[in-house]
Amino acid sequence: MGQKRNLTFPEAHLIRLIRERHPNGAKALYSMYSSSLYGVISRIVIDEAVSEDVLQDCFIRIWHNFHSYDENKGRLYTWMSNIARNLAIDQRRSKDFRNSHRHQKLSDFNEEFYEDEVCSLQVDIRFLRSYTQRLPDKERAIIDLIYYQGYTHAEVAEVLQIPLGTIKTRAVRAIKRLRIYYSTEVLAKAS
Incomplete structure (x- = not known):
């Protein structure tokens, strides 16, 4: 064959x-x-x-x-x-x-890259992994639960015993930080 x-x-x-x-x-x-x-x-x-x-x-x-x-x-x-x-x-x-x-942590995620994958795809995955690690602990924990473990905002509030509004505020702040990290990297590479 x-x-x-x-x-x-x-x-x-x-x-x-x-x-x-x-x-x-x-x-x-x-x-x-x-x-x-x-x-x-x-x-x-x-x-x-x-x-x-x-x-x-x-x-x-x-x-x-x-x-x-x-x-x-x-x-x-x-x-x-x-x-x-x-x-x-x-x-x-x-x-x-x-x-x-429900107890798998962000740090447990191992990235696998395949030789035949699109190069920019690897950059996207590495970006998320590396810059999520740079977030403050309180924000990283929320991003971990929401985006990597599939929790809702309400479930995160219950697990972390933090008011729902605080969870939403920290999640938004973390996403803004990730955007800034990414923009800074893109500008640095462009220069």
Whole structure:
């Protein structure tokens, strides 16, 4: 049996193929992003079989809702990773996962990079990992619970025994800090 060929295209070409509903667009989309999106999902869901099911649902949702993607608002991977993350969080919040795997810390997440992945994808993941570590402890704990473990703001308030308004304020402050860190890095690289 021959080797299976992975399809890869520049992002603009891939977007055009998907919009045209071309079969190579679907194949390339999966070939280029399945490993990375699986990584996003598996860090939230943990269970391998369920993560694979969520990944399949993710690609179906991406394909059927591609009309809502606007390349002027962000990169394709960012849009898709948000879909993957939201589906994983929905799965985690389901009755089966409600009370399991809630004690994994941000520091337990190991990043895996694959040689055939898009280079800018690695930058995005490394950015999140490294700059989240730079947040003050109180903000990092909230980001960890909300974005990596799938807690709601109300659940974070209950777990940390802090008023809900304080949780929301700290989460917004942390996101603003991350934006500043990212902007500073982009400007430094541009000079």
